[in-house]
Amino acid sequence: MIAAAAAAAAAAAEALAPRRDTTQEFCAGGGRPKRPAGAGPQNSCAVSGVVVERSAGSVDRMPPRRIETGDGRAALAAVAAGDAPRPATATAVRYLLQLLVEKAPGNSVEMRVPPFGAVQVIEGPRHTRGTPPNVVETDAATWIAVATGQEKWTDAVTAGRIVASGVRADLSALLPLRP
Numbered sequence: 001m002i003a004a005a006a007a008a009a010a011a012a013a014e015a016l017a018p019r020r021d022t023t024q025e026f027c028a029g030g031g032r033p034k035r036p037a038g039a040g041p042q043n044s045c046a047v048s049g050v051v052v053e054r055s056a057g058s059v060d061r062m063p064p065r066r067i068e069t070g071d072g073r074a075a076l077a078a079v080a081a082g083d084a085p086r087p088a089t090a091t092a093v094r095y096l097l098q099l100l101v102e103k104a105p106g107n108s109v110e111m112r113v114p115p116f117g118a119v120q121v122i123e124g125p126r127h128t129r130g131t132p133p134n135v136v137e138t139d140a141a142t143w144i145a146v147a148t149g150q151e152k153w154t155d156a157v158t159a160g161r162i163v164a165s166g167v168r169a170d171l172s173a174l175l176p177l178r179p
Contacts, residue, residue, distance in 0.1 A: 067095045069179075076179055079144055090116045093140050096147040099177045109134040109168050113143045122168055134166030149176030 072095030078088040093116040100111060101119050108124030110132045120132075138146070142161040145151040153172035156162045164170060 067091060067098055071095070072098070073179055076144070076148065089140050089144075092144055093117055095179065096144065096177055099179060100147070100171075100174065103177065104174050108132075109136060109166065109171070111171070112137040113140055116140055121171075121174075124168055132166075134168040136162065136164045136169050136171060138162040146175055147177045148179065 071091060075084070075088045075091035075095060078084040079092045084092070093113050097111065097113065097117050097119045100121055104121045104123075106123035107120045107126040109122045110118060110120050112118040112135065114137070122134075124134075138156070138161060142151070142156050146153055146156050146162070153162070153170075153175055157164060
């Protein structure tokens, strides 16, 4: 009985194990691990400590963690109550950025809310290097206020709390978001 359970567990682990014949290993922070590919579970990435497997030609980037609706709404409620801890503010900002990406997918405008996040939105020409031609940047408090409808886009731009450059950088038609 125990042998059968062990065999089943080994088969399940093998089925879930990544296939190494078509992938290369890279450290998440850049560069290659100091061990041969497929040499075992030990970790040898000095900078990031995370090994990322990718197929040839793919981008060396970890996928963003999706924020669940309940977690995002709880973070927004904590921010609205005042004196939210930094992690709650970060979650609220990233949740609203996630909603913006869902509402207007694309790569022509970069929306930045330092230090918490940046996303590319709105269909149109894609930029690949350097500073994009259409950039919107603001602080966390302003982004949360504008994205939730507590403040109008035009008022924040006029007051200088939002810096928007480029012909596609006006996000007023997309706001407020409905968390």
